[in-house]
Amino acid sequence: MSLDDLLRQHPTLWRAQEQGGPTVAPPGLPTGFAALDRCLPGGGWPQQGLIEILTDRHGIGELSLLMPALAMLCRSNEDGRGSSGGWLTWVAPPYQPYAPALAASGIDVQRVLVVRAAAPAEWAMEQALRSEACSAVLGWANPREMTMLRRLQLAAEQSRCLAVLFRPVQAGQQPSPAVLRIELQASREGLQVRVVKSRGGRPACVQLGHLGAPWQFQQPLPQSPRQPAPFAH
């Protein structure tokens, strides 16, 4: 009898991995990278709760990592009813998001909202999350206080949208209420994604290839989660 089986028999022991495990975790938004999907508890980016991406450098593929998911949010909008759907809000981006490249990545640029907020970037992010207008909110900020992080996490939890906060690697030392924290490192082989914290999952490390624009699907893009037509035969 292995140690694993022994532990399993014990009624008062539970595993962090199983707490709110895959069966309970709401299905995530596929990342577009099969290797990464396997590490994440919902099989993709969690759509409830804050995602923290820790990186010190721009240009290593930190945006390309999100592009398949963002493109899918736009696509599901189109597949839905007409062109209605949520907006993609960028709060305090370090550079100008370049519309032609976004369009080439499959993003509907008419539904991109750029907020150049220097000081209260967290405030703007919270407003966007609480507005029920966005399907994704990307923010570049480094909130010092735990309360601010908690507020963002709460807003993200209630909003049912992809909430991503980019912070420096240094911030990984501090605790955070985010449901998912990943750290990005550039290496010779490409982008290395280290899952630092994942609610309902376990820490992991995934090596993705070079992500350049335009990103390539490593698997066919999954069908957007479409609701069946109510009166379909």
Added chain:
Amino acid sequence: MAPLTRRRVPPEFRLPSDADATAPPSVRRTLAAAASRELWLAVHLPCVVLESLQTAIALLPGRPPVAVVDLERDGKVVCACDAVAAAAGVTPGMALASARALLPELQGLPRDLQRERTLFETVAQLGIRFTPRVSLEPPDAVLLEVRGSLRLFGGARALCERVREHMQSAGITGHLALTPTPLASLWFARAGQEVALRRADELVGRLAPLPLAVMRWPERSVHTLLTMGVRNLGDCLRLPRDGFARRFDPRLLAMLDRATGRLPDPRAAFRARERFSAQRDLEPELADTQRLEAASLPLLDELCVFLRQRGRGVQSIEWRFVHREAPVTRLRLRFVEPVGEARRIAHLFHERLARLELSEPVRAVRLASGPLVELPVASTELFISDRRESGAAVPQLVERLRARLGAEAVHGLCLVPEHRPESAWQARYRWSDPSVVALPKPTDPTTGTLRPLWLLAEPQPLAGDDQPRCQGALELEEGPERIESGWWDGKDIARDYYIARNASGARLWVFRERRRRNGHAAGGWFLHGVFG
């Protein structure tokens, strides 16, 4: 010049109603039809100059006789005076000094054109209650087309009585005249003759005794007519048409024709300029913004009731906080789309008020709306599962962000079909819902080429000659892609773009300038984008 009046008037130049029997039947029919279609009530305000200053006159101590002087003529000529002054012999046009000689206690007041306009518009607003077709005849008359309203108000006599009552309660004197044509009504009212004519064929006969002055024609024309022995309108109408047209402005002949119903007289309709404005005095004075907000919200509710009753919205409102000494603090709220919902305005108000610095405690709050606009009517979905899909929340988000961060800080994106990288996109500040207006998708000339997700606001010069350096030497991976364009607007570029990778693994978009520009030599390297 041969005196025109002496000439025999050929019958065809007579005005038709003057010679009704001789007019061809078609003319008679159209006249009768026109007469049955419209009935114009003219309201002339003979004392508008004096009555507009009513409040100022009431404040004068001792109620002295008053004369109003026109500031345009150095304030020395009387343009209106009250009954006491008139009884003493003061007349409009008299010099103020001579008037003072007649009546030493005479008080001169400057004319206030703004107030006159307000009074005039009050009458127009009053007219709106009786008919939707109100036309202005500035500066002192309003025309109402009342044919359709006669039945509702119980006939012409009752309607005129109602108009008169309303004007009396507003403290305005007016002369009313009712005829089938607007100009005839106006002339009767100016002459002070309160007539009620229902038939167009009576017009010419009744207009005839009116003096020429009621038409307010140019002084020169009136003078010429007087020298010709033309004393009243009847004389004027009896002149031969061709001679009249030759000697005078053709517009004058057209006026005569309009007045007698020979020509149609379409008139611009007055649209009431409605705004909301309300004030609330604060007792005691308030200094902190939280309590000020609570005290201001009832005004906002009033505004929203006002808007709801009219089914309209506003795009801007202005709050004014009145202090004891300091100048009024203004707070202007703008909305990206017309709104009429108290909660939404309150949200924005809260955001702005929280950042407001009050120099002094506030004594009174005023709220004034901008022009009222139609509220966009949107159909809501019955089975809406998500507010996001309706897109209704986006403008509110933009408003809230702009209220705090400024209008420049929040923008959308749009594509521009351009080869130059910096011109291939634009920030979109104007708000329009793309779900309503689908912009045509521009065909991108750069399809199939790699573009970075991040673009630098300005290309950043890099060190290095053959190999660019940016935190270490850059390794050129792809390129060059030559972009040479834009000679037509003075921002032409000639660059070779490369995709480069730096030592830390970031992919950068760099270019080599092919021409000398902005003090940089040709061949210089620049960083223009980051692949993200």
